[in-house]
Amino acid sequence: MIHAGLEGIVAADSKISLVDGKNGFLVYRGEWAKKIAKERSFEEAAYFLWNGTYPKAEELERFTTSLSEARTLTKAQKEIIDRLPANMDMMAVIRTLLSAKGSEEFSFPAKHDEGICLLGIVPTIIAYRYRSQNDLPFIEPDTSLSHVGNYLYMLNGERAENHHVQALTAYFILTMEHGLNASTFTARVIASTESDLASAVTGAIGAMKGPLHGGAPTGVIDLLQEIKQDGDVEKVLRRKLDNKEKLMGFGHRVYKTKDPRAVALSEITSTFYDDEEFAMAHEVEQTAVRLLQEYKPDRNLYANVEYYAAAILRAIDLPTELFTPTFTAARCAGWIAHVYEQNENNRIIRPSSVYSGSMPE
Structure with missing residues (x-):
C-alpha cells in the first residue's frame, strides 16, 4: 500500500513534541506549549526544547549571553549579503548565509554551540537584508535585549513596545516546534546521513520556502x-x-x-x-x-x-514579506532540537518507492 506524501507513516520516535489534532493538544517535552508561551522567555523555551529541562539561573545566563553574542554578522557575511542579487527573496538569503556558515567547524554529531550559532544569527540576517533593501542604515544588535526584542529593534531602529515583544515572543515559542512537518522531516533526513547541522537547517529552510508549508497568511x-x-x-x-x-x-x-x-x-x-x-x-x-x-x-x-x-x-507593523522569514527564525529552534535527537540514535532515513514505469523489452 502506498501512502502518498508518507501520510500516516510513523518515521521517528521523538520526545520533543506531541501534536494531537483530534484533541487539540500541543506538548513540548511533557509540558503544554501554551503554558510555556505564557510563562517563559524564548531563551528558556529554546533551552528546554534542546535539553529537556529548564536552565538554572547560571545556565540561562550563559545560554542567553552566548545567543546574544551569536547575533553579530562579520564583515565577510555582510559582504555576501550585499553581493546577492537584488531580486533574491529573503528565504534564499537566509539559506545562502547559513550554508556559508557550514564550514569545517560544523561536524557530526552536532554540538550545542553550533545550534546557538545558527539560531542567534537568523534574525540579524533578516534585519540586515531588509534594511539594506529599503535603503536604511543597519542597526547593530543590542545584547541587552531579548532575542525577540532585539529582532524588532534591528528591524525598526527603536525599542518595541513591551506588549508587542510579548505577543511576538509567544508566537515564536508556539511555532518553534510542530512535530514531523515537512521542514523538520527534511532536517532529520539530512542529519540521518551524518551530515552537519548547517546542512540540515539549510535543507529545512528550502522546505519552509515552499508556499504549501511556510506561506505568508x-x-x-x-x-x-x-x-x-x-x-x-x-x-x-x-x-x-x-x-x-x-x-x-x-x-x-x-x-x-x-x-x-x-x-x-x-x-x-x-x-x-x-x-x-x-x-x-x-x-x-x-x-x-x-x-x-x-x-x-x-x-x-x-x-x-x-x-x-x-x-x-x-x-507590530511587520512587512508581509517578512512573515515566512520570521516563522523561520522561530522554527529554527525546533529544527536544531530534532537534529540533536536524530544524532543521539541515528539511522539513515530511506523510505522505499514503488516503480510505476515501463520495463525494457
Whole structure:
C-alpha cells in the first residue's frame, strides 16, 4: 500500500513534541506549549526544547549571553549579503548565509554551540537584508535585549513596545516546534546521513520556502484589512459566508478542534485591548466563530495559528514579506532540537518507492 506524501507513516520516535489534532493538544517535552508561551522567555523555551529541562539561573545566563553574542554578522557575511542579487527573496538569503556558515567547524554529531550559532544569527540576517533593501542604515544588535526584542529593534531602529515583544515572543515559542512537518522531516533526513547541522537547517529552510508549508497568511491579512476599511465586522463576514467564500484563518488541516497555538495567542493578547489591531482581531475572531457555527453547524471551525500570526504581524507593523522569514527564525529552534535527537540514535532515513514505469523489452 502506498501512502502518498508518507501520510500516516510513523518515521521517528521523538520526545520533543506531541501534536494531537483530534484533541487539540500541543506538548513540548511533557509540558503544554501554551503554558510555556505564557510563562517563559524564548531563551528558556529554546533551552528546554534542546535539553529537556529548564536552565538554572547560571545556565540561562550563559545560554542567553552566548545567543546574544551569536547575533553579530562579520564583515565577510555582510559582504555576501550585499553581493546577492537584488531580486533574491529573503528565504534564499537566509539559506545562502547559513550554508556559508557550514564550514569545517560544523561536524557530526552536532554540538550545542553550533545550534546557538545558527539560531542567534537568523534574525540579524533578516534585519540586515531588509534594511539594506529599503535603503536604511543597519542597526547593530543590542545584547541587552531579548532575542525577540532585539529582532524588532534591528528591524525598526527603536525599542518595541513591551506588549508587542510579548505577543511576538509567544508566537515564536508556539511555532518553534510542530512535530514531523515537512521542514523538520527534511532536517532529520539530512542529519540521518551524518551530515552537519548547517546542512540540515539549510535543507529545512528550502522546505519552509515552499508556499504549501511556510506561506505568508496574506488571505488573513486581506480579510482584516477589508474589515478595517468597512468598519462592520459582521456585515463583511456574512457577505463572505453568503457567497460561499472561505474565512481565511479559520479551520486547520491537523487540528479538528481548537488550534492550541491560536488559543494561547488569543489569551495572551486578550489583555492588549488598548491596541486597536489586537482589539479588532479579537472582535473578528469572536464574530467569525459565532457565524461559522450558524452557517456550518456540522463543522468545528475556529481560529488557527495563521490567523493570530497575521494579527500579530499587523499589530507590530511587520512587512508581509517578512512573515515566512520570521516563522523561520522561530522554527529554527525546533529544527536544531530534532537534529540533536536524530544524532543521539541515528539511522539513515530511506523510505522505499514503488516503480510505476515501463520495463525494457
